[in-house]
Structures are given as structure tokens and as C-alpha cells.
Amino acid sequence: MKIGHIENGIVLDHITAGNGMNIYNVLNLGKLDCAVALIKNAESPKMGKKDIIKISTLLDIDLDILGYLDPGITVNVIRDGEVAERRTLALPQRVAGVIKCKNPRCITSVEREIVHEFKLVDPVKKVYRCIYCEQKV
Amino acid sequence: MKNLINITDLTVEEIDELVKVALDIIANPEKYQDACRHKLLATLFFEPSTRTRLSFESAMHRLGGSVVGFSEAGSSSSAKGESLSDTVQTVGCYADIIAMRHPKEGAPIVAERRTDVPIINAGDGSHNHPTQTLTDLLTIWRSKGRFNDLTIGLCGDLKFGRTVHSLVGAMARYTGIKFIFIAPEELRFPHYIIESELESRGIEYREVGTMEEVMPELDVLYMTRVQRERFFNEADYIRLKDTYILTPDKLDPAKKDMIVMHPLPRVNEISVAVDDDPRAMYFTQAKNGMFIRMALILKMLEVTV
Numbered sequence A: 001m002k003i004g005h006i007e008n009g010i011v012l013d014h015i016t017a018g019n020g021m022n023i024y025n026v027l028n029l030g031k032l033d034c035a036v037a038l039i040k041n042a043e044s045p046k047m048g049k050k051d052i053i054k055i056s057t058l059l060d061i062d063l064d065i066l067g068y069l070d071p072g073i074t075v076n077v078i079r080d081g082e083v084a085e086r087r088t089l090a091l092p093q094r095v096a097g098v099i100k101c102k103n104p105r106c107i108t109s110v111e112r113e114i115v116h117e118f119k120l121v122d123p124v125k126k127v128y129r130c131i132y133c134e135q136k137v
Numbered sequence B: 001m002k003n004l005i006n007i008t009d010l011t012v013e014e015i016d017e018l019v020k021v022a023l024d025i026i027a028n029p030e031k032y033q034d035a036c037r038h039k040l041l042a043t044l045f046f047e048p049s050t051r052t053r054l055s056f057e058s059a060m061h062r063l064g065g066s067v068v069g070f071s072e073a074g075s076s077s078s079a080k081g082e083s084l085s086d087t088v089q090t091v092g093c094y095a096d097i098i099a100m101r102h103p104k105e106g107a108p109i110v111a112e113r114r115t116d117v118p119i120i121n122a123g124d125g126s127h128n129h130p131t132q133t134l135t136d137l138l139t140i141w142r143s144k145g146r147f148n149d150l151t152i153g154l155c156g157d158l159k160f161g162r163t164v165h166s167l168v169g170a171m172a173r174y175t176g177i178k179f180i181f182i183a184p185e186e187l188r189f190p191h192y193i194i195e196s197e198l199e200s201r202g203i204e205y206r207e208v209g210t211m212e213e214v215m216p217e218l219d220v221l222y223m224t225r226v227q228r229e230r231f232f233n234e235a236d237y238i239r240l241k242d243t244y245i246l247t248p249d250k251l252d253p254a255k256k257d258m259i260v261m262h263p264l265p266r267v268n269e270i271s272v273a274v275d276d277d278p279r280a281m282y283f284t285q286a287k288n289g290m291f292i293r294m295a296l297i298l299k300m301l302e303v304t305v
Helices: A020-026 A063-069 B012-027 B051-062 B084-091 B107-112 B130-144 B162-171 B191-201 B234-240 B272-276 B282-300
Strands: A009-016 A036-044 A048-055 A074-079 A082-088 A094-096 A117-122 A127-130 B040-045 B066-070 B097-102 B119-124 B151-155 B178-182 B204-208 B220-223 B259-261
Touching: A009 A020, A020 A036, A020 A048, A020 A063, A063 A094, B012 B130, B012 B282, B040 B051, B040 B084, B051 B066, B051 B097, B051 B119, B051 B130, B051 B282, B084 B097, B084 B107, B097 B107, B107 B119, B119 B130, B130 B162, B130 B220, B130 B259, B130 B282, B151 B162, B162 B191, B162 B220, B259 B282
Parallel strands: B040 B066, B040 B097, B097 B119, B151 B178, B151 B220, B178 B204, B220 B259
Antiparallel strands: A009 A048, A009 A074, A036 A048, A074 A082, A094 A117, A117 A127
16 A cells, blocks of 8 residues: 655654554544545554554644653654654653543542643653642543 | 642651741740731631631731631632632732642642742642641650651541541651551552552551551551541441541550540541540640641741741
8 A cells, every 4th residue: 555755744653553543633633634644554563563644744743642642653754755853752751631630539620721731650650640639540 | 848739848857847946836935926917828718627727827816917718618709610720819919828728639739820829738638738747747746756766557547538648748758667557448548659658668568457456566546537528429438437436445555655646527436535545646736736837837938036
């Protein structure tokens, strides 16, 4: 299967197989006017299977959100048809506005327009806690 | 330290300093009687309280300052649907310092982001209650003369009891401390605090089901109430509320200098007959609460005497 060549844009590579659609939705890629390709279950020598997302515009992606969702992703920035930049991700120290605290006793359950925010407390086990009530995600 | 949200916002040295000032206030109250003249404390209590609110207000009055505030959410604009952020931002326009209690966990973090006025967390749901911990620490110091080498038994509702969460966080920073958690299965001490405060520092702890089996070991027995307001299910509350009741006979095997503490209010977890035992320290504890809050207000308003 061939996907069109990108002149300027972003390729999210090494997405855990099956996670591509989730990332597509969280990054709100459905609202873009440009060409966006989601490739599922592509062959990968390293991962066996992987998902890939190709976006044919240079948009500003929140790497913290991406790092939280799937820290193994490689972000390739394409300029003039060449890979101009390649970034690997890490678990972000803080994640804001992506996930919601489910603790009914947390202030976030009642306070209007509050941004749900989580901090990384255990990088090995990938444990995040709400900055308000300290409940685990 | 600008705000006090969690007891761990205070260093061990800052706690020692607060205890020292509180002891000086106890010894020389007249020296402090005008220390906060023309300063205004706002007490924002979105949840009922007797001791915490009145001890804050008494503390400010005894420092010569003034107090405004409300004692329940129903008498504030939150009853009209005002957000916590807006209430705090408004009160921050009037007061020099705010003491706030709120039923929701993390509420003081919302507050500290909305005002430059110092915020004291006077209890946020079942989460933190740092000034109760300072009260407890002053009581331990006045009774034992040390914060090191103590075996502390915590009994009752250890899951929702915010006072025990904060006390463990504070005492875990001293050496030679051993904790014994006495609770039914459903109200056990949260494992995340055990991981973060105890296991990470190699601090000794044990979880047991009855107070009788550990009574002779204890230097401090900290009793707590099973709190009706923390349960979503009334049946669970009724089933668990009388799990532990301290009576004079249960104190027989305890050390003669052990102290019994309780943040109060009690319901029936400590028999009234225990009140006459010299080891019963809970009403002294309530009094200490006022002195340590006086010391805290002075520190947060940067008033030196």
C-alpha cells in the first residue's frame, strides 16, 4: 500500500499497534483540512506491527500529550520532502487537559472550567496522580 | 512558604520553629496580644467545624487581629452557585490571610492559584489537614519532649481520616519512628501513602486488626472517628462505626506514659470514662491547636515579636 509523499508535514511513527485511532482523536486530527493518513498494523522489524500517522502540514503538536499516550512514538518533522527533525518522546512530568480525574470527592468534580491536571509520580510504573486530590489515574 | 496546603510544605526546621514559638506563646501570652493588630483573617468554612474554625478565630483574636468569614457553604455565595475560584478571589481583596475548609479534595490548590493572600488549608475533604497535624505535633512535643524514637498506633478510620494521613507524612521525617495501623479491612491506611512516605524511606510499619494486641508497645495511641460524611453508603457506615471503642480496661496493659490522642469530635470510639485517665490528651490537644495556629499566623503574615 502506498501513501502519498509528504513535502511538509509530520509523521508519527512507531505508534503502538491499535493506538493510532486514539491518538488521531485526541489530537483532533479529524478537524484538519489537509491530508491525513492513518496506517494501521504496518509491518515493523522492531515492533512487529505498528501504526503510523502522516499529516501533510506542519502543525504544532503537544508532545506532552503524545508522550503520555504512547511514549514510544517517534515524531518526524518533514520539510521540503526531507526529515528535518526527529524527536523521541518521554513521559511528561505533567499532563493537563487530556484525562479527567474520576474521584467524586475531588474539587475537579464540582469546580467549573477547571483544567484536570496530573503529575508523574512513578516513571517506572507510569503512575500519574491528580495534582488536586492525588488520586491515581 | 507562602501557603500551607500540605504538612510537607513545611520543613522539619520550620515545624521546630513553629513549636518553639507556640511554646513561647504559652509561656508569655501577653507578649503576643497585639502582634497582629490591624490584620484581618478570613475563615472560609464550606463545611461545618467547631474546633478548627474557633481555634483559628481565637488564635487571631488573641494576637490582636480581626476575623471575618462564614461557617457553612449555605451562608456564602457558593449557595448561589458561585465557584470556589471566584469566592477566594473576592475574599482575597479584603483579607490579609485566609483559612479555608472545603469538603472537596484539592480545593486549597484552586484557592492558592487565585489569590496572592496566604492560604491555610483547614481541611480538604478526607485529604489533608495540616494544622491538625501541627496541633498533634505540639501535643506530642509537650507530652514526650521529642519527635524521635516513638511507636505510634493509629486506630479507626485510616482510609478517610485526613488527620492520620498528614500526621504520618509529618512524623515519617523523624528518626526511630514506627507506625502501627489498626483498622478494619475496609478502612485501611491508603497504600499510596505507605509507598510514598514509608516504604520509600524504609520506615517500619505494621497493619493489625485489634488495638489490644499492640497496646503495650505504643507511645502514642491516635484514635479517629469513623466519619459518616465520608461514606456514600449509609449501611457501610453503620456496619463500621463501632469497630473500635477505647475503654479504661483496654488501657491497662498500656505504658504509664503513653498518650491517647484524638482530633475530636468523638462519637463513641473513646468511652467518656477514659477522660479521667492522665494519659487522655485529647482536650489538651484541642487547646494546643489554638497556640500552634497563633504561631502559624505569625509566620505566614511574617510578623516577628
